[in-house]
């Protein structure tokens with residue numbers, strides 16, 4: 607028998623986030639034959655998001671729209687998610703493993719007294735139809751398979767690991783509005799949200815990441831990396847040492863205490879490859895390391911390694927890519 611799966615849809619500046627479309631793919635796999643995938647969109651003005659989402663095949667959707675939901679606040683969002691859960695009565699609730707998903711999913715799991723499997727990168731359906739979820743552990747050095755014994759299930763999906771659901775030819779999902787009732791007492795309010803990064807490309811969703819470490823030596827040293835990222839239509843990331851040294855903003859930090867990325871290509875420039883950094887990037891599909899120390903541990907996990915000075919190699923790489931793009 608199929609399952610009813612509720613996907614909490616992430617969006618930004620009126621646009622669907624890629625992880626929302628990937629979560630719909632996961633939800634479809636969990637729902638199985640005879641199951642249903644229902645989307646839930648929460649926010650202030652969500653008409654544009656719902657209209658975009660209506661082109662992707664699934665079984666229905668709800669919107670919880672209220673001006674108080676314009677900025678993420680866990681108390682208010684939890685009330686909205688719980689309203690969706692009450693309406694849909696899902697067997698499974700799926701979130702993106704993003705800053706918001708990581709914050710809200712455990713709150714909902716606690717509210718529903720449900721189990722949670724976080725940061726899934728794969729799922730396996732056994733012959734008897736039971737589903738296990740695969741997630742990395744020990745900073746990506748091993749993977750575990752987890753299975754739920756009781757419901758409902760709460761799952762968060764690591765961005766960039768599942769194919770996004772593709773647009774349907776004729777889909778036109780109807781969205782039903784749900785009333786929003788804020789909690790009786792709010793524990794805090796979000797007064798202001800300051801965007802720390804330049805807002806160019808979301809690091810966690812970029813298919814190419816060019817990352818700089820202490821070897822980049824200064825804020826100016828990041829320029830060649832930015833140029834390379836631009837040519838590849840990618841994003842710039844950093845090690846914690848580079849952030850600590852003030853070369854770049856902490857919003858770029860990748861690793862155990864930073865962001866987790868799984869791009870198609872990760873280019874590590876002047877990064878030694880400490881375990882805490884690997885925790886954030888070791889699942890990248892192709893890793894290229896540029897380091898002048900041939901003993902640097904990053905070469906241990908790199909698919910391609912260049913031993914040399916990044917200030918010589920990175921600009922040459924950019925020039926060559928530009929030439930090929932033009933040619």
Ligand SMILES: Cc1cc2nc3c(=O)[nH]c(=O)nc-3n(C[C@H](O)[C@H](O)[C@H](O)COP(=O)(O)OP(=O)(O)OC[C@H]3O[C@@H](n4cnc5c(N)ncnc54)[C@H](O)[C@@H]3O)c2cc1C
Nearest residue numbers: 819820821845846847861862863864876878882883898916
């Ligand atoms: C609790 C905890 C959490 C942490 N969380 C994180 C985290 O989330 N992310 C993270 O990144 N770190 C984290 N760290 C820090 C981590 O342990 C390392 O200190 C950090 O990753 C090192 O950064 P790095 O590789 O840029 O610097 P270094 O280790 O100093 O390496 C610099 C590299 O640059 C190379 N280099 C220098 N000049 C050049 C050049 N011109 N061309 C090419 N190569 C050059 C050097 O050979 C060297 O390998 C954490 C540490 C702790 C204790």
